[in-house]
Amino acid sequence: MSATSEARILALWEAAADRPPLLRTLALAAAGAQQADVADLTIGARDRHLLALRQECFGPTLACLVDCPSCGTELEMELSIADLAVEDVDDDREAVHLGDIKIEFRAITSRDLLAIAGSSRAARRDLIARCVTTSLPDDTQSLPESVLDQMSAALAALDPQADIHVEADCAVCDHRWNAPFDIAGYLWSEVNAEAVRILHDVHELAMVYGWSENDVLAVSPARRRRYLEMATP
Ligand SMILES: [Zn+2]
Structure with a gap:
């Protein structure tokens, strides 16, 4: 060296x-x-x-x-x-559907991880909520667990290098x-x-x-x- x-x-x-x-x-x-x-x-x-x-x-x-x-x-x-x-994958957005609502989201960044660090609330929900880019009629806190599961899997596919x-x-x-x-x-x-x-x-x-x-x-x-x-x- x-x-x-x-x-x-x-x-x-x-x-x-x-x-x-x-x-x-x-x-x-x-x-x-x-x-x-x-x-x-x-x-x-x-x-x-x-x-x-x-x-x-x-x-x-x-x-x-x-x-x-x-x-x-x-x-x-x-x-x-x-x-x-x-x-790298070509897409920088992914989407899941909740009834008629299309929920678009982006990949997780380090700023998202910093924002939830030390959070006493449900970290997974908070992290996923930060990545949603669609304006939703209800708060992201009301998203069902099944939708969060779909979004988690799609987030991993959005950023395979992660x-x-x-x-x-x-x-x-x-x-x-x-x-x-x-x-x-x-x-x-x-x-x-x-x-x-x-x-x-x-x-x-x-x-x-x-x-x-x-x-x-x-x-x-x-x-x-x-x-x-x-x-x-
Ligand atoms: Zn062995």
């Missing part, structure tokens, strides 16, 4: 650390999208920026550990960014299943681990040689390791 890449990782980490998970995800997506406000993007569009950022920072191959839900064995999986990218599963099979018990994959959590783990590693190098070399952060980042990780080995009795 070059000094430029390391400085980028530290900047990403600083922008996202100490935030609740949703805001952390938005900070990373904003960096990937190179635009300040990404809250109004659909979850899938946001996650495409996260996938692009992941490829830019760490390359196209992802190593994952998953637990087999059948026998509990921890399994290693290798995925690629291409495996996780889903083609809910990614990968095919997994267990080498021990042959169980096959679709494992969920969360690019936001995965990318944050990587950024956090890499930033902590870089900060550790800075700390150690500053202590031993009195170098500044810029001094340390200007030295390649391989050379740093040698300096640290020589400094450690």
Whole structure:
């Protein structure tokens, strides 16, 4: 990883650390999208920026550990960014019918999730209600559960990138299943681990040689390791 890449990782980490998970995800997506406000993007569009950022920072191959839900064995999986990218659908609206009323709605955005975060009321109903774009004669709170179920299924179809599963099979018990994959959590783990590693190098070399952060980042990780080995009795 070059000094430029390391400085980028530290900047990403600083922008996202100490935030609740949703805001952390938005900070990373904003960096990937190179635009300040990404809250109004659909979850899938946001996650495409996260996938692009992941490829830019760490390359196209992802190593994952998953637990087999059948026998509990921890399994290693290798995925690629291409495996996780889903083609966008053409429609940005979907509709269901309640009697003669056509209810149109759009895909969920991060702003919708932020709006219902911490809500003590029925979160699913509130979330779906925010996505309705039709003026309804009655309040959306009166929509029957069966309509909400239809809308939930249609919302998932509107934004397939928002809910990614990968095919997994267990080498021990042959169980096959679709494992969920969360690019936001995965990318944050990587950024956090890499930033902590870089900060550790800075700390150690500053202590031993009195170098500044810029001094340390200007030295390649391989050379740093040698300096640290020589400094450690
Ligand atoms: Zn198994």
